[in-house]
Amino acid sequence: MSAASLSLPGNREERIELLALLEEKRRRDATRQHLIQFESLYAWQTKFVAATADHTSCMLMAANRVGKTRTGLTIDAIHLLGDYPDDWEGHRFEAPPLCWLLGFSMEKTRDLLQAPLFGRAEGNKFIGGLIPADRVVDWKSATGTSGAMREVRVRHASGGIAIVQFWSYSQGQHAIMGDSVDWYHIDEEPRDKAIYPQVLTRTATGDGGKGGRGILTFTPENGRTELVVQFMDEPAEGQYMQRATWDDAPHLTEETRRKLLGMYPQWQRDMRSKGMPLLGTGLIFDFGDDLIKCAPFECPAHFWVVNGMDFGWDHPQAHVQLWIDIESDVVYLAHAWKKSKVTPITAWGSVKAWAQYVPTAWAADGLQSEKSSGIHQKAAYDDAGWQMMGTHATWPEGGVGVEAGLVELYERMTTGRFKVFSHLSDFFEEKMSYHRDETGKIVKLNDDLISATRYAYMMRRNALQRFQCKPAEAGVYKSDYDPFGGS
Numbered sequence: 001m002s003a004a005s006l007s008l009p010g011n012r013e014e015r016i017e018l019l020a021l022l023e024e025k026r027r028r029d030a031t032r033q034h035l036i037q038f039e040s041l042y043a044w045q046t047k048f049v050a051a052t053a054d055h056t057s058c059m060l061m062a063a064n065r066v067g068k069t070r071t072g073l074t075i076d077a078i079h080l081l082g083d084y085p086d087d088w089e090g091h092r093f094e095a096p097p098l099c100w101l102l103g104f105s106m107e108k109t110r111d112l113l114q115a116p117l118f119g120r121a122e123g124n125k126f127i128g129g130l131i132p133a134d135r136v137v138d139w140k141s142a143t144g145t146s147g148a149m150r151e152v153r154v155r156h157a158s159g160g161i162a163i164v165q166f167w168s169y170s171q172g173q174h175a176i177m178g179d180s181v182d183w184y185h186i187d188e189e190p191r192d193k194a195i196y197p198q199v200l201t202r203t204a205t206g207d208g209g210k211g212g213r214g215i216l217t218f219t220p221e222n223g224r225t226e227l228v229v230q231f232m233d234e235p236a237e238g239q240y241m242q243r244a245t246w247d248d249a250p251h252l253t254e255e256t257r258r259k260l261l262g263m264y265p266q267w268q269r270d271m272r273s274k275g276m277p278l279l280g281t282g283l284i285f286d287f288g289d290d291l292i293k294c295a296p297f298e299c300p301a302h303f304w305v306v307n308g309m310d311f312g313w314d315h316p317q318a319h320v321q322l323w324i325d326i327e328s329d330v331v332y333l334a335h336a337w338k339k340s341k342v343t344p345i346t347a348w349g350s351v352k353a354w355a356q357y358v359p360t361a362w363a364a365d366g367l368q369s370e371k372s373s374g375i376h377q378k379a380a381y382d383d384a385g386w387q388m389m390g391t392h393a394t395w396p397e398g399g400v401g402v403e404a405g406l407v408e409l410y411e412r413m414t415t416g417r418f419k420v421f422s423h424l425s426d427f428f429e430e431k432m433s434y435h436r437d438e439t440g441k442i443v444k445l446n447d448d449l450i451s452a453t454r455y456a457y458m459m460r461r462n463a464l465q466r467f468q469c470k471p472a473e474a475g476v477y478k479s480d481y482d483p484f485g486g487s
Helices: 012-030 033-039 044-053 068-081 106-118 195-202 224-233 254-263 266-274 345-357 376-386 402-414 427-431 448-458
Strands: 059-063 099-104 119-122 125-128 137-140 149-155 160-166 183-187 213-218 240-246 303-312 317-325 330-339 359-361 418-421
Touching: 033 068, 044 059, 044 068, 044 213, 044 240, 059 068, 059 119, 059 195, 059 224, 068 106, 068 160, 068 213, 099 106, 099 195, 106 119, 106 160, 106 183, 106 195, 125 149, 183 195, 224 240, 240 402, 317 345, 317 448, 330 345, 330 427, 330 448, 345 376, 359 448, 402 418, 402 448, 427 448
Parallel strands: 059 213, 059 240, 099 160, 099 183, 183 213, 303 359, 330 418
Antiparallel strands: 119 125, 137 149, 149 160, 303 317, 317 330
């Protein structure tokens, strides 16, 4: 194409000079794609980069399409090149590292990891990736997968050679034994539980004997696996977890979000858009949060109110309040609070503003004595200020069956008759992790608010109307009058 055909301004000589400048800019940009991409990262992405300085294993558990793999590849490229930006706050390798990049299959590693790093092959070099073509020293092809590389050697800023090796989970843990690894990037969670521990073992003597480190970037399609639970609930020393949702991705327009969300089944939407672990058929409340969310409002005087509590110490104690609109037959979860290792007095100070003078349902374990004092747990909460009901929570016909409560709550939630105030994030987090194991048994972890809600719902026959909840009326339960018809 001639300079004239581009309709550039100026005379012929000026146009030729401008074209030369544009070509030089293109050439220079091609050598600094890793820096250009780093400069374009969002604040949450640079926060994740910074976490790699203080943590040896960083998990980015994120929604689809937010840029999780892109974040990881930016870090990978800069480590391989050694070209650390002035404002880089992540870990720095002083010597050229050996890096492992792992994915589901060699096809996936080729398309999702290798291609963005090295671009396309043209003759005897790669062009268009984060790694400049003139920094690629040589490479070895992977067997059995067209265009896939097993190993690529990169000229490091120190003058040495950095190495990146690509591995797939389908090769199994035995294929990734032997090397001392400085950096790893696990993209998408392996179903084989042995992969992550095996990678960690390889990093034990990495980074000059100081110990290697790495990152995991994935959307939690496998649900609350052992790996996810460890990072979310019980992180070990050196482990760090960060989440990212569609709200963190300005490049996703409202129209794009709407179209994407419409493509996913409702029970997958929180996982796809918020990066919340998916539990598939094991999920008890298998629907999105939006189905039960509602905006908070002031409690009308005629609504019936009841508290529920779940005792706890090492696991959190939990306190909730239900509002019941008899006319429309809708139950609202309006207040929720939980915390571990706090005394009744301390907890009362946190919930008194809304819990005072409202009848409170409690579980049968409230009749157990505290080891230190010998006092029943219920009595301790009575003394702290709660208006405890006279007996522990049961159904109107007797019994304390868990399944019955879950069936009723599920039916109410899916028919629009149980709503949760939108700011009660702890409840929504429990909802997304409440599931059954492979045998169908309910997993009793992170269910404190759900249990408290169930107790309150079971005993709603002892609720008071809001206008009755004052000192003169407190404790007057109308056991001879059930506004809910015993249901």
